Amino acid sequence: MGKASRTKQTTSRRERIAAQRAAERRRQVRNRVLIASGAVVVVVVVVVVFVIVAATGKSSSSSSSSSANGPTGAALSKVVADTTSVPASTLAAVGAGTVATPPTSINGTALTSGGKPEMLYIGAEYCPYCAFERWGMIVALSRFGTFKGLSTTHSSSTDVYPNTPTWTFYKSTYTSKYLAFTSVEETTNQPASNGQGYVPLQNPTAAQQALIAKYDAPPYVASASKGAIPFVYLGGHYLITGASASPAVLSGKTWATIASSLHDPSSSVAKAVNGTANFVTAAICKMTSNQPSNVCTSSVTALQSKMPAAG
Numbered sequence: 001m002g003k004a005s006r007t008k009q010t011t012s013r014r015e016r017i018a019a020q021r022a023a024e025r026r027r028q029v030r031n032r033v034l035i036a037s038g039a040v041v042v043v044v045v046v047v048v049v050f051v052i053v054a055a056t057g058k059s060s061s062s063s064s065s066s067s068a069n070g071p072t073g074a075a076l077s078k079v080v081a082d083t084t085s086v087p088a089s090t091l092a093a094v095g096a097g098t099v100a101t102p103p104t105s106i107n108g109t110a111l112t113s114g115g116k117p118e119m120l121y122i123g124a125e126y127c128p129y130c131a132f133e134r135w136g137m138i139v140a141l142s143r144f145g146t147f148k149g150l151s152t153t154h155s156s157s158t159d160v161y162p163n164t165p166t167w168t169f170y171k172s173t174y175t176s177k178y179l180a181f182t183s184v185e186e187t188t189n190q191p192a193s194n195g196q197g198y199v200p201l202q203n204p205t206a207a208q209q210a211l212i213a214k215y216d217a218p219p220y221v222a223s224a225s226k227g228a229i230p231f232v233y234l235g236g237h238y239l240i241t242g243a244s245a246s247p248a249v250l251s252g253k254t255w256a257t258i259a260s261s262l263h264d265p266s267s268s269v270a271k272a273v274n275g276t277a278n279f280v281t282a283a284i285c286k287m288t289s290n291q292p293s294n295v296c297t298s299s300v301t302a303l304q305s306k307m308p309a310a311g
Helices: 003-067 073-083 088-094 128-141 206-215 255-261 268-287 298-306
Strands: 116-123 145-148 151-154 165-168 173-176 180-185 187-191 198-200 231-234 238-241
Touching: 073 128, 073 151, 073 255, 088 268, 116 128, 116 206, 116 268, 128 145, 128 165, 128 268, 173 180, 206 231, 231 268, 238 268, 255 268, 268 298
Parallel strands: 116 180
Antiparallel strands: 116 231, 145 173, 151 165, 187 198, 231 238
16 A cells, blocks of 8 residues: 555544544533533423412412401401491391291290390301301391401301301300300311311300200200200290201302392392391390390381290
């Protein structure tokens, strides 16, 4: 082989090696770029997912804390104001409303507290019938006095009429110059850890238990209703066991919707809740000897004749 041929081959080999090395460098650079880009994408994706999860979690948590048991803050104040200030004209327009079971007239043992006739309520936060009845009780009692510390809740999510929006009397106070109001919420709306009933909250006194034993039984209530709540004892004059109307009327509604509907006498909510309130008002008027006179009007007291006698 001549010198020129060897030189040509050497040059060609060097060029191929140089080209291969250049290609390898380009491949390595490209791989590093791809790896770096992939890492950036992964970081971005992780950050985005974290932000979304955090925002969703915060939203869910906020929703849970603000809606699970009802409104809070200014929204709660508005619901309380709407529920405790139903105009007398609206109540009068409703009259008996759609009440299916008015209070029962009884000749019971007088119940007093602090020298005033006492209205006793015994119920539970899980109870859907208590859930309905509290609305009318609050509307009625607000005509004679003032509540403080009312808070919202809902009935059990696993009972009939699940999650009925309502109130709890637990930790609330009531002040009136005409009557005393005593409430006992026996349990919360949360199932007990042992699977038996609900978490205990308050216990009736021995005297209150004695009233239940005597009056939550025939002839004051039907035997099938024995042990029913709510149990509302109005000074020995009237008795309420169970709901005055069906809780179904509140189904699917928010606390704010229910409270505002109380001011519309044509609404189904007002006819049921305000009708209940009117009967409770008439019963309280019997307890207070028709005081105050601007509440215990003839149209209100006329409802007393529509309350059936026990037995």
